[in-house]
Amino acid sequence: MVKIIYVEHNGARHPVDVPEGENLMEGAVQNNVPGIDGDCGGNAACATCHCYIPEQWEALTGERSELEESMLELADTAKPNSRLACQIKAAPALDGMEVLMPATQH
Ligand code: FES
Secondary structure, eight states: OEEEEEEOTTSOEEEEEEOTTSBHHHHHHTTTOTTOOOTTSSSSSSOTTEEEOOHHHHGGGOOOOHHHHHHHTTOTTOOTTEEEGGGOBOOGGGTTEEEEOOSOOO
16 A cells, blocks of 8 residues: 545645555545546546646656646646646555645646
8 A cells, every 4th residue: 555645725634545556546536535536537538636746756756648748738727746646656656645636626
């Protein structure tokens, strides 16, 4: 299990043990974490799992794919550290990582 701490825009924290290999959208949705919707089921086709990764963890989450980049361009709250939670797999190196959520998912 990989401990991921989902942080809502209002600061509410939701620590979740996500099984290794599961993506971070699934980890949130399966544990009823508010703020990540995952409408497309994890296919990088909806951007309702938009999140921000703190700088110290960014390199460990891997590169954005072209598809992910194009979806994030549609999110009006996107920032340089934006990611789609469905495109990040839980791995031991991410244990303890905070995932910050935008105020709303579009
Ligand atoms: Fe749709 Fe991540 S769940 S883009």
